[in-house]
Structure formats: structure tokens, C-alpha cells
Amino acid sequence: MESNQYGHVTVLLAEAVEALGVEADGLYIDGTFGRGGHSAEILKALGPQGRLLGIDKDPRARRTAMERFSGDDRFLFRQGSFADMASFVAELQWPGVDGVLLDLGVSSPQLDEAERGFSFMQDGPLDMRMDPDSGQSASEWVNTAKEEEISKVLWDLGEERFARRMAKAIVAARQTQPITRTLQLAEIVAAANPRWEKGKNPATRAFQAIRIYINRELDDLAQGLEQAFGVLKPGGRLTVISFHSLEDRMVKQYMRDIVRGPKTPKWLPVVDDAPPKAKLVGKKIRAGETELAANVRARSAVMRVLEKC
Numbered sequence: 001m002e003s004n005q006y007g008h009v010t011v012l013l014a015e016a017v018e019a020l021g022v023e024a025d026g027l028y029i030d031g032t033f034g035r036g037g038h039s040a041e042i043l044k045a046l047g048p049q050g051r052l053l054g055i056d057k058d059p060r061a062r063r064t065a066m067e068r069f070s071g072d073d074r075f076l077f078r079q080g081s082f083a084d085m086a087s088f089v090a091e092l093q094w095p096g097v098d099g100v101l102l103d104l105g106v107s108s109p110q111l112d113e114a115e116r117g118f119s120f121m122q123d124g125p126l127d128m129r130m131d132p133d134s135g136q137s138a139s140e141w142v143n144t145a146k147e148e149e150i151s152k153v154l155w156d157l158g159e160e161r162f163a164r165r166m167a168k169a170i171v172a173a174r175q176t177q178p179i180t181r182t183l184q185l186a187e188i189v190a191a192a193n194p195r196w197e198k199g200k201n202p203a204t205r206a207f208q209a210i211r212i213y214i215n216r217e218l219d220d221l222a223q224g225l226e227q228a229f230g231v232l233k234p235g236g237r238l239t240v241i242s243f244h245s246l247e248d249r250m251v252k253q254y255m256r257d258i259v260r261g262p263k264t265p266k267w268l269p270v271v272d273d274a275p276p277k278a279k280l281v282g283k284k285i286r287a288g289e290t291e292l293a294a295n296v297r298a299r300s301a302v303m304r305v306l307e308k309c
């Protein structure tokens, strides 16, 4: 397993790149470049005519991309969302791509660097944006959103059963003092959580929910899946690694719907002559024992692969 000097241990490294079935002269997209672990492996399999486009919202990912691969003509990088990958492909005048990889969520450096404001373990400014130059920070949101909206986000995106209590506590606390630090929020939320689960920080679900909301992660995923499928050539593959059930449910549903085609109303006779648009490649894949022993992040990873027909 690669534990690179860029501070992120890539999950399902060999499995994801193998699933893409990289061809030497193919065109590929790593939609979640992060610190370039998967990209490095894809580049190893590409020949001189092959090309890889790395995309990431995070300006630090851009910096790593420049450091690691600026001397490699086969590699290009765009800072932005994978939800906009079709426009990047159009701008590059690529006729279509042979494979897209999405390794969802946040990278270890994003979580570990206190000043990014994702962590409930270390104190930092309450930010949580993958791209700190765009959109609303977590602090701006928790200080202005309505109590019902906060409660809904914690419930829907964190599956947090004490969402209402936590939202109430956040709104009460901000009347005394704005909430600007990660540990300040973690303490407010923890105090409103009456049942601490063993081995889990009581703010885990709330932080996850706010992060997903601030970064529009589920909206981006829905749009990113559509765009990825749209830019694939026939025979091209989409490989998605997700880290929590909401994402995996979306990926599974999306892939299933494409493979099965549009639902026909029950009262219509089934006409089975439409050619399939895609097929699933294998079953969902999880990390093996060796990887699990070395990387706790791999515990929740689920990978699914789709091939366009």
C-alpha cells in the first residue's frame, strides 16, 4: 500500500486502477485527485499517447498535482468540481473518455490540518470547505441558518438522531457568541448528545453532515455520475469508491437504473428489445484484510464499477 509523502493513504489503490482497465493510449479522468495516489498508478499504466485529467476542488490538490506531475505531458489538472467534468472534456476536445474514477469524500490532509476546519479533534477555524475560496463556510452557515434547517441537515446527511437537540443548542449558543472554531462547535454538539457511542466522538455525525452540506457533496455526486456516464466512450468504465451509506446508496441506485433502463408502468407490457446502456462489472468490492489492518479509513470503503455498452 502506498503511504505517500503527501499525507494521504490511497484506498483500494490496485483494485480501483485495475477496475478501470487502463489502456496505454486511453483518456482517463481522476475526478478526485486528492494527493494523486490513484493518478500516479494510472500514469504508470499509460503509454506516451495516453492522457489523464486530474480534477479536484481543493487548491492544495492543485499544488500537489503541480509538484508531482508538472513534468509529465500526459497529465493535466483542472481545479473545480467533478460535477463539471463534461465541460472540461469539451474544453480539451476529447472525443470521450475510457475511464472515470471517483474516490469520494475528503482526503486525510484535509481532515488532519486543523486550519481547514474539518476536524472535531483539533481546534481550527470552522471552515470545512474543500475549496476555501468558494461558497459559504461552516461557520457562516451555523451562525445564520434557521434551527429547522440545521436540524434537517444533521438528520438527513448525518443520520443524527439527536439532530433537533443539537440544532437547538447551536442556535442558543450563537446568541451568546458566534460559533467560529471547530472545538467550540464540537463541544456544543457533544453537550447536546445524551448517548455517547463507545469509540465514537459524539460530534462525528454532526460534523459529517455539515461537511456534506457545505460542500454540496450529494448534489455533486448526482451530477458527477450523470456527467461521467455521459463522457464515457462505449466500453469505458466508471469506478466509484464511497465511504458512507448515503453515497453508496446513490451510486448503487444510479448504476442499477442505467443497467435496467427506465421503469415501465406496471400496466404496460414489458418490451425487452432496447439494448442495455451499461453493465455492472463484478460485485461491490471492499478492502482486503491487509489493507484494513493498515488503514482504518478503508473500513467503510465500497467500490462499484459500471461499463458503458
Ligand SMILES: C[S@@+](CC[C@H](N)C(=O)[O-])C[C@H]1O[C@@H](n2cnc3c(N)ncnc32)[C@H](O)[C@@H]1O
Pocket (backbone or CB within 6 Å): 008, 009, 010, 011, 031, 032, 033, 034, 035, 036, 037, 038, 039, 055, 056, 057, 058, 061, 080, 081, 082, 083, 103, 104, 105, 106, 107, 108, 130, 220, 221
Ligand atoms: C478521498 S480524497 C481522494 C484521494 C485520492 N484518490 C488519492 O489517492 O490521493 C477525495 C478528494 O476529492 C476531492 N473532492 C471531493 N468532492 C469533489 C468534487 N465534487 N469535485 C472535485 N473534487 C472533489 C476532495 O477535495 C479530496 O481531495
